[in-house]
Amino acid sequence: MNEDLEFIGKPFPKIDARMRVTGTAVYGNDIILPNMLYGAILRTAYPSALIESIDISAASKFPGVVSVITADDVDVNNISYKRDHPILKKGEVNCIRDEIAAVAAESIEIARHALTLIKVRYKVRQGIYDPYEALKDNAPLINKYAENKYNNKNLAEVFHYEHGDLTAQKNISKVIISRRFNLPRVTHTCLGTSNITAHFNKTDKKLLLYSSTQVPFLYQRDIAHALKMNPSDIRIIQPVIGGGFGSKLDMYPFEPICALLSIKTGRPVQILYSREEEFIASPTRQPMIIDITTGADKSGNFTFREINIMKDNGAYTSWGATTPFVMMQAFSSLYKVGACSFDSKAVYTNNVFAGSFRGYGNPQATFALERMIDLMADKLGIDKADIRVKNANQKGEITGQGLHYDTCGHRECLETVISKSEYKKIQSLNKKGRYRHGIGFASMLHVGGGAKIYRSDGCGTTIKIDPYGFCIIITGSSEIGQGSETVLAMIAAEELGIELSRIKVINSDTDVKPWDVGVHASRTSFVAGNSLLGAIAILKEKLNKKAAFILNTDFSDLQYKKGKINSIKEGKSIDLDKVVREMHFSPPGELAIASYFYEPDSHFQDKEFKGNVSGSYAFAAQAIKVEVDTYTGNIKVIDVYVAQDVGKVLNPLLLAGQIEGGILQGVGYAISEELLFEKGRLLNPDFHNYKILTASDIPDIHFFPVETNDKRGPYGAKGVGEAPLIPTAAAIANAVCDALNLEFVELPLTPERVMIALRENISI
């Protein structure tokens, strides 16, 4: 299948690149509908308070204000997967994002001004901002909708996993090390701020939403539940999305609020976040405190891992509470390990709630895991590279959790970055003087073939060829900038011999496109790619029949190239569009159209969280060189060597984009990004003090794809999107510890933290 590929594996630019760079792409923020109103949301002034009264009279009377709503004006259900989140808050507020009222007005300025006219009387409460405090008996109940299924009122979610004989494995361990790691709250900083435009048609009672969701079909269901509507009366259109990274997996209150304003006014309403609002009210990565104990025997074989994680759930539950699904994979199955015991708690507090974010818990887990490996290697006197190679995962392995590694490039990834970084040659790095150099390693394991966590992990595709020879792919999958449209077009081009400029990808309308679970879990190229290949196979059967008839040959002889179907044997060919016209217009008449639904042959995990949850697994290793300035504490990330098992390179240009972007997010997580809170309030809701890195900070990235050709993936490809970010912070921390011969247990490694460590000399 892989020989002589004309499109696959070639560096085609994104098919939407021109639109994006010339500014003609229509993002949600650009939409203007006739007669549209502008919505704005009043959020609480205090993170924890009782609401004594809300007076909207002055706001309602203000010229240009069309509607003001509070919880009293709406009949809705709670949102979030635990249904513990009221859309508009009544009686009390529990985090600084809380929505109290919303305004629809003729202009955005009027809407914002009207918010200042709403008078709210609060009875301020202390609030609880530390999850350990929230678990105490005398702590007040934070979320009154909590299920209370565990033995503590403020416990939102609990996970337990284990495999192997922990005691036996401890007994054979030569080293056992325990640490507590503290991982910060960071956010996605999508270029496009959150936005929604809602249009409720009073006549047919149908709701049209222009939404940047990553999961349009789940979203349709969720918003219908929230608004007590029929899902089929809601149509979701995804405009060009200005960044997702997981932030648009949950539905948030502003979305049904916008719909409610439209339902109330009968006019289209748009809500756009300002950057400050984006920082305050859009989701974050989960902050975590990870207690971990790990062991290895005297030859350096990993024996066991025991993990206990405290997650600050914030006031409401988002998908972020389920990140242990992914963390359990890393802890149980990254490197071979005889026994693993994992516990995590998500605890309600009056902090903001976290959502999902590229890597979904894996960067945190990998950080803890990879730091421990360095500590164990040091103690055992084993080389840090060698110990990793020794324990690397292997093809054919079935892990303690039941993951099947039918292909596995882990070892090759490690060996690649070890050799490319010339690690063995650079042992004599500068460890004295002002500038100190260090190198650190980390690996990662992530799902690479979807993840079966809903009833279906499938994706539908309809493909058609029009009478002019143009191909239209209608896919259930969504594009959030990652380039899946382009990869799908390349697959169709490859299989049907149609040039890229003649292929259109339709993927943005729930009334048109077939079901798909959404863009997450690095799944789109794998799942939507396979789905498309299935549809193409059916379509080709139809085309073959007609072409073979016209060319007077049999199917096996037909080849699709440059807009033609060729018969090799007969030495004849016919234009593809002509075949399509023949199909359409000559009796009995048939459409050149086919549909296919692909469901990966992965499994739901059982009650013990065991089972082969993905169709394929991706591996990666990174070796990172840093220079630390001991005068200022600044860390300069110099070189990042990254080898990633991608199965097969579908498009090297787009792949490099994922790798580089992911690594930069990882560097930010490691050294500069952190949302700073004081008693539930965000102190740095701006790019001035929330420091994402800039073009000038980019390290040299040396990327080496590893191709393991997974037969389940399209052309052998696996998911790649989340992987590049996952091991980066771990590798950087390992490199900094190496450079300074000091230990760090929290991120980010800000210059000040480095200086404190140097001053206090907290050596290992």
Add this chain to the structure above:
Amino acid sequence: MTDFEIISPATIKELFIVIKKCGKDNFRFGAGYTDLLNELRKKTEPELKIINLAQVKDSQFTGIKTGIRGLWIGAMTTIQQLVSNQIINREFPVLHQSASSLASTQVRNVATIGGNICTASPSGDVSCALVSLNASCEILRVDGRTRMISIQDFFLGPRKTLLNRDEVLYRIFIPQNKPTSVSVHSGFIKVGTRQSMECSVVSLAFHIQSDKKSKIIKAGLAIGAASPTIRFTESACNFLIDKTLKNISESIKDEFAENVVVYASPISDLRASAWYRKEVLYNISKSVLEVNPS
């Protein structure tokens, strides 16, 4: 956000008329707006007028000119113009480096030197370099007369200058290097988390001139983001006079750094603690004497 009306005089003469006409009204000057708009976004001021300096055509107000005793830089000169000026690059590396370290190309293309000074931020990078260079400010009054003030005296506190509300900063004067100076050791050290779009957590500007015997004959050092205003560290400068940059002992470096740090009275804020600022200031002060002078 404050709403404002904007008035754009085209000449200095028109500028005077506009200022006079505004009289006691609430008005501000606008140059590159990179500070002003951020400030106005955070508050609501009633009936604000902005007198836009960006359209004023006046060659003294916008360009860089060499005079007999030094360099004249118009207040409306953009930071990018400073970066690309060869004389500045050659004679006053500290100014070149401070300008290059400011924000990003986009911001440098609109931000002005006058705006950097008049904002009077303790972390103003270009201002810090100018203090180390003993620059002076030429202030223009509505009656058309001017007065010269040393830049050190110009800063009264964070966001406070000695400009009267109807006065405009017109030009900046940088005295030329000493005739007997044969080499300058000059640079700008900016401490922050990232390489661009960074506001100095602490900064140090130095401009040290040596004669042909490698003896230091004049030294200018200033520290930024370490006290309510940018400080000229006079005793550290005096400390260096007559020393030779080569072969400075460890203890002299320490003594020098101590002489710099006494001028620091930093605050703790989101970006760094006072402790960090002092600690790092001490280290980077020492580093000034560690590099080989050119």
